[in-house]
Amino acid sequence: MxxxxxxxxxxxxxxxxxxxxxxxxxxxxxxxxxxxxxxxxxxxxxxxxxxxxxxxxxxxxxxxxxxxxVTADLLKPGSRTTVTGHGEIAELTTSFNAMLARLEAERATSSGRALSAQEAERRRIAQELHDEVGQTLTAVLLQLKHAADRAPQPVREDLRQAQETTRAGLDEIRRIARRLRPGVLEELGLYSALRALTAEFATSRLSATAYITPGLPPLAPATELVLYRIAQEGLTNTARHARATLVEVHLRALPNARVGLLVRDNGQGIGVAAEGAGISGMRERALLIGADLGIGQGPHGGTEIRLQVTGNTADDRLQENAR
Structure with a gap:
């Protein structure tokens, strides 16, 4: 009662x-x-x-x-109860709002540290894959070629097949390393990185296209990394779960010096399923740069991921949360 x-x-x-x-x-x-x-x-x-x-x-x-x-969610900050009246109830409401603000700040700080550590670990693993495993497989390819050139014809065919298998494994390791540490993002910028990322997900069953509006306001490197990771997670979810035949990545300028990212597919949509680790990770990254993230059904079905961010303050916010 x-x-x-x-x-x-x-x-x-x-x-x-x-x-x-x-x-x-x-x-x-x-x-x-x-x-x-x-x-x-x-x-x-x-x-x-x-x-x-x-x-x-x-x-x-x-x-x-x-x-x-009941409805408070630290990944969706901003929900507060209006303080009305006086006395104990008003004090309780004020205390709860202050506690919620403190929890949101602590969550953002801890998420910033965790994601910074995650990016560092990604770079380390990608570097080891490239330097250690990649070089080892390259040496194996050279040895197989050397052996195939001197082997009898029946054995040579087997060695050629082993070469192709090793080369395919090396290409897969390089692809994984690129996803772990997007070197093209650091070297060529966000535009080229998004186009290259979208092209990686294009298959015979899935048409993937990137649309980037020229003349976007400058973005900090940390903001570009968040945009790249959210686009990457959105494309991964589309390829794995959406059963879509079309996915589009849009990057365009918005009013008030804001930048909008849109990942849209024509798949089955997210329905009423609970948000998984991938979507939670996107929300945490969006919080780090003070971006507005929306995930839901598109006007014609499928799933839409919308992110809006202001470039001139996002990097400072990310560094503040990561301290």
Whole structure:
């Protein structure tokens, strides 16, 4: 039973007992006159109604606070309960809003550190794949070629096949290293990186195209990395889960020096499924640069991922959260 009904029923019991006492041993006349009973009953009803209305008004801030507690999500910050009235309820609401703001700040700080460590680990693994595994496989290719040139014809064919298998493995390792550490982003910039990333996901079953509007405002390197990672995660989700035949990546300028990223496909959509680690990771990255991230169904079906960011403050916010 809610607090409202507990207080209301307690008050109602007290009032009913008082009326019964007035109608029984504690009364102004014996026997009870009809007019007195009518007045007392009408007064009881009026008091109960007034009690219910006043309790509903007085406890409304608690109901709003409860709703905010239920729907609060640290990955979707900004939800606050309006502080109304005075006294303990107002203090409770203010304390909850302050606690929520503190939790959001701590979550952003911890996410910044975790994602910074993740990017460093990605760079380390990519470097080791390129330097260690890549060089080893390259040496194996040369040895296989050397052996194939001197082997008899039946063995030579097997060695040629081994060469092709090793070359395919080397290409796959290089592809993984590029996804772990987008060197093209550092060397050629976001535009070329997004086009190259989109081209990697293009297959015979999936048409992937990048549309980039020229004349975008300059973006900080940290902001470009977040845009790249969110586009990468969106394309990965489309390729793995969406059952789509078309995916588009749009990067365009928006009013007030903002930049918008849109990843849109014609797949089956996300429906009512719970958000997984991939979407949660995108929300955490968006929070780091103060970007607005929206994920939902497109106007013609499929899934749309929309990100809006202001380039001149995002890098400072990211560095502040990562400290």
């Amino acid at each position: 809610s607090l409202y009904w507990r207080i209301f029923l307690l008050n109602a019991v007290v009032l009913v007992v008082a009326i019964l006492l007035l109608l029984g041993p504690v009364t102004v006349s014996t026997p009870v006159l009809f007019g007195e009973a009518l007045v007392l009953i009408v007064g009881l009803v009026v008091m109960l109604i007034a009690n219910a209305v006043l309790l509903r008004i007085g406890l409304a801030p608690l109901a709003r606070l409860t709703q905010t507690m």
